[in-house]
Structure formats: structure tokens, C-alpha cells
Amino acid sequence: MxxxxxxxxxxxRRNLDAEKxxxxxxxxxxxxxxxxxxxxIIILVTCAALKYRTDFALTKIKELQKYKAExxxxxxxxxxxxxxxxxxxxxxxLPIKNLEIIDNFFPKNKIKFNQINDQNILFDNxxxxxxxxxxxxxxxxxxxxxxxxxxxxxxIYKSLYDEKLAFYRMSTKKPLYHIRTSWGCLGxxxxxxxxxxxxxxxxxxxxxxxxxxxxxxxxxxxNFILLGSDVGAYGLDSNSNFPELLSSMIKINGDFxxxxxxxxxxxxxxxxxxxxxxxxxxxxNSLEIPIQSGNNRILKLMHRFSDVEKMKEVLxxxxxxxxxxxxxxxxxxxxxxxxDEEFKETLSFIKAIDINAGLxxxxxxxxxxxxxxxxPKISQNEIIRRLEYAKAxxxxxxxxxxxxxxxxxxxxxxxxxx
Numbered sequence: 391m392x393x394x395x396x397x398x399x400x401x402x403r404r405n406l407d408a409e410k411x412x413x414x415x416x417x418x419x420x421x422x423x424x425x426x427x428x429x430x431i432i433i434l435v436t437c438a439a440l441k442y443r444t445d446f447a448l449t450k451i452k453e454l455q456k457y458k459a460e461x462x463x464x465x466x467x468x469x470x471x472x473x474x475x476x477x478x479x480x481x482x483x484l485p486i487k488n489l490e491i492i493d494n495f496f497p498k499n500k501i502k503f504n505q506i507n508d509q510n511i512l513f514d515n516x517x518x519x520x521x522x523x524x525x526x527x528x529x530x531x532x533x534x535x536x537x538x539x540x541x542x543x544x545x546i547y548k549s550l551y552d553e554k555l556a557f558y559r560m561s562t563k564k565p566l567y568h569i570r571t572s573w574g575c576l577g578x579x580x581x582x583x584x585x586x587x588x589x590x591x592x593x594x595x596x597x598x599x600x601x602x603x604x605x606x607x608x609x610x611x612x613n614f615i616l617l618g619s620d621v622g623a624y625g626l627d628s629n630s631n632f633p634e635l636l637s638s639m640i641k642i643n644g645d646f647x648x649x650x651x652x653x654x655x656x657x658x659x660x661x662x663x664x665x666x667x668x669x670x671x672x673x674x675n676s677l678e679i680p681i682q683s684g685n686n687r688i689l690k691l692m693h694r695f696s697d698v699e700k701m702k703e704v705l706x707x708x709x710x711x712x713x714x715x716x717x718x719x720x721x722x723x724x725x726x727x728x729x730d731e732e733f734k735e736t737l738s739f740i741k742a743i744d745i746n747a748g749l750x751x752x753x754x755x756x757x758x759x760x761x762x763x764x765x766p767k768i769s770q771n772e773i774i775r776r777l778e779y780a781k782a783x784x785x786x787x788x789x790x791x792x793x794x795x796x797x798x799x800x801x802x803x804x805x806x807x808x
Contacts, residue, residue: 391419391420392420393420393421393422393430394415394420394423394429394432395423395424395429395431395432395433396412396422396432396435396513397432397433397435397450398436398513400465401437402568403570404435404436404437404466404486405435405512405513405515406508406510406568407465407486407489408433408513409512409513410489410503410509411492413506413509414499418496418499426457426459427458429457430459430460431460431462433462433464433484434447434450434454434463434464434465435464436464436465436466436467437465437466437467438466438467438471438584438587439466439584440751440754441754444467444470448467448474448478451479452478455479461479461482462481462483462492462495463479464483464486465486466584466587466588467587468483468485469485469487469586470587470756471757473757482495485587487574490502490504508570511567511568565611565613566611566613567606567609567611567614567615568614568617569603569606569615569616570594570617570618571593571618571621571624571635572591572592572593572594572618572619572620573588573591574590574619574620575588575590575623576591576623576626577654577693579692579693579694580691580692580760580761580764581753581754581755581756581759581760581761584619585619588619590627591620591623593626593628593630596628596630596638599616599635599638599639600639603642603646607646612645613646613647614646614648615648615649615651616649616650617650617652618651619652621652622653622654622657622658622660622661631661632657632661633661633664633665633668636648636668637664637668640671640673646673647675648674649674649675649676649678650674651678653677654679654694655679655681656694656695658701658704659701666711669708669711669712670711672712672714675715675716676716676718676746677717678720679717679718679719680719680720680721681719681720681721682720683721683722683732683736684698684736684738684740685735687732688728688732691726691727691761691764692722693760698735698739702743705717706743709743709744716746716747717745717746719747719748719749720748721748721749721751722753723773724752724768724772724773726753726764726766726767726768727764727765728768737784741787744804746803746804747803749800750780750802752774753768781793784802788804789802790803790804
């Protein structure tokens with residue numbers, strides 16, 4: 391039996407791809423191993439959204455080529471950083487928008503990749519060469535130990551954080567069911583290169599999304615995440631739309647909550663009347679809305695929706711429609727030409743809406759994007775200074791700050807009220 395090692399420190403969408411790849415090999419009688427040195431085949435799933443993730447992936451390619459196994463590089467990196475990959479690797483590449491070509495690499499496999507359903511549980515990266523992952527393997531082998539561990543963690547995090555908030559969801563090990571509604575994107579953000587890897591919008595049939603929710607409920611799940619690169623664009627390629635999808639889901643009987651990731655502001659503007667009615671039903675607990683900036687000029691340069699006052703209006707409408715609604719966001723700090731005053735307008739926007747949680751990222755430049763050509767660039771030292779200022783400013787406004795270990799980005803979240 392041939393052995394496969396799969397690895398990737400990636401986003402939820404790529405982790406779903408990794409889980410599908412894992413099942414593909416299992417269905418074809420391969421053994422999934424937890425050490426690269428034990429493998430005949432290594433699949434590295436990569437991310438290239440931010441510089442530190444790109445650097446990690448490129449370093450990992452060099453590291454994994456040292457093993458005897460055949461290395462296949464999948465994920466966003468091959469399409470976004472093709473030249474850098476070609477400089478260090480001449481093996482097989484598995485592009486995200488055409489994962490089916492894996493069948494060409496393994497022509498003797500009887501079960502084809504398109505016969506495997508899209509997955510709903512994230513792939514569990516385990517590399518036993520790291521102590522923390524060896525512990526994860528032990529928990530996986532003994533379910534009663536894992537349940538005890540999960541329950542203890544849950545008690546700890548509930549005592550510290552509101553269980554509806556993002557950091558609780560990120561920290562607890564309680565089961566989450568992921569429903570990918572679409573692939574690809576309709577946007578053309580000036581700084582983003584992800585579309586090169588994912589392609590344009592391809593929506594999953596509405597009935598399939600609804601059935602995945604029903605299947606999750608049948609399995610005992612209560613927390614569901616709807617995700618896609620551009621989740622609000624759902625259905626525009628298939629005679630449907632995002633409100634229709636949500637309406638179909640919240641009609642289903644059952645005790646469940648929906649979290650929605652990557653809902654870009656212009657879709658909220660477009661669908662605000664429908665969304666307001668849907669939000670009032672109370673089934674949707676959390677919206678992740680990446681505003682990226684609170685300044686109109688910078689938003690125009692980003693090629694994003696650029697009416698900050700309109701964004702404030704609709705977000706406040708949604709909060710009024712369902713006061714328990716949690717709004718999370720992403721913000722880019724140090725976009726080319728951004729002044730200190732424009733940066734501070736973004737912080738003011740966060741406070742004006744009373745954003746519940748979010749991530750602040752330093753600007754990352756990608757080759758051949760429009761943003762790469764915009765001058766002047768903000769120096770790295772100035773970006774770091776602004777990030778430190780944002781930490782202090784948000785902390786003064788009652789936010790808790792969770793620094794990340796890589797990339798200088800950080801999570802901020804409203805403290806729990808005791």
C-alpha cells in the first residue's frame with residue numbers, strides 16, 4: 391500500500407481541498423501517514439495571500455524536497471508565485487481551479503477526483519515531527535481523551551470569552567460544519583492575486599448547499615460556516631443569488647447557527663433589504679465583512695466599494711435588525727499612498743460601527759497587481775508603527791488584542807462583559 395503525507399498551513403477553503411484530496415487517496419486504498427519520512431507521496435497545500443504565508447510555503451517546498459517521496463505542490467502558490475516556485479521546484483503542480491488533474495498523476499486510481507464530494511470538515515494537519523502534532527495524534531487515537539480535552543478547553547474559553555465571538559470559535563475545538571457555497575470571485579481588487587489561483591465564480595447548486603446543511607444537522611452539528619472566496623456573489627452565474635440561498639437555509643427546522651465568512655461590502659449594499667429581513671430571523675450569528683479601509687480614496691485605489699458612509703448606514707441597519715449580530719472585519723494597514731490621517735479614519739470606522747472583532751494586516755505586495763505599481767509605498771517600519779498604534783488605540787476602546795506570531799498582523803475583539 392502506497393503512503394501519502396498531506397500538509398498545509400492554509401485557509402479554511404484550502405483545508406477543505408486538502409480533506410477532499412485525503413479522502414480521494416483513502417478511497418483508492420492509499421495509507422495517509424503523519425510523518426513525511428514515511429511517505430511515498432507528499433502533497434503540500436499552499437497559501438500565498440500574504441507575504442509571510444508565501445515565505446512559509448516556499449521554505450516548506452525546500453524542506454519537503456529533502457525526503458525520498460515524490461512532492462506535489464498544490465494550493466494558491468503555483469499560480470500566484472509561479473516564478474518563485476519554478477526557481478526551486480520542477481515537480482508536479484496541482485492548481486486549485488483544476489484539482490481534477492490529480493487523476494492524470496495517478497491514472498490507475500479507480501475512484502476519480504470528481505466522484506468525491508466537496509468536504510465539510512477541515513483537514514487535520516498532523517506532522518509527528520512536531521511535538522504539538524504528536525499530541526494531536528494521541529488525542530485522535532483515543533476519542534475519550536479528545537472529548538475530555540475539548541470539554542476542558544471549552545470551559546476555559548467560555549470563562550474568558552463570549553462563546554459567540556470569533557476568538558472563542560477560533561480557540562475552542564468544538565465541531566464546526568463548513569459549507570462551501572462557491573469557488574472563485576467576481577471582484578478585481580487591485581492588491582489581490584488570489585483570483586489567479588481560484589478563477590472566476592463557480593456556484594454550487596442551491597439544493598446541494600441546502601442538503602449539506604441538512605446532512606450536518608443529521609450528524610448532530612449546530613454551528614455552520616458558509617464560505618467562499620466571494621460568498622455574496624453566490625448564484626450570479628446560475629440564475630440564483632445570495633439572499634435566496636440564505637432564505638432556503640433558515641427555513642430548515644433545527645437548532646443551528648450560521649456564520650458567514652468573506653461577505654464583501656458591496657453585496658450587503660446590493661441586498662440590504664433582503665438581508666435585513668433574513669437577519670431578523672436570528673439564525674445568522676456572525677458576518678465577516680472585510681472593509682479593508684475606512685477611507686474612500688484608499689478604497690477606490692483598492693478597487694473596492696468606496697462609499698464609507700453608505701457602509702456605515704447598512705451595517706448599522708443590520709445591527710439594529712438583530713442586536714445580537716456579530717460583525718467581524720479585515721483591514722489592510724499601509725496600502726500605498728495611505729496617509730496617517732487616512733489610516734486613523736479606518737480606526738474611527740471600526741469604532742463608529744462598534745465592530746465586534748477583526749484582523750489587521752500589513753499590506754502585502756503581489757507581482758503584476760495594480761497595487762504593486764502605486765507609489766509611493768509605505769515603509770515597513772511605518773506600517774509596523776501604525777499597527778502598534780492601532781493596538782494601543784483599540785485597547786483603549788475596550789478591545790482585547792491577540793498578537794499573532796507571524797506576519798505582524800493581529801486579532802482584535804471586544805472584551806466580554808462580566
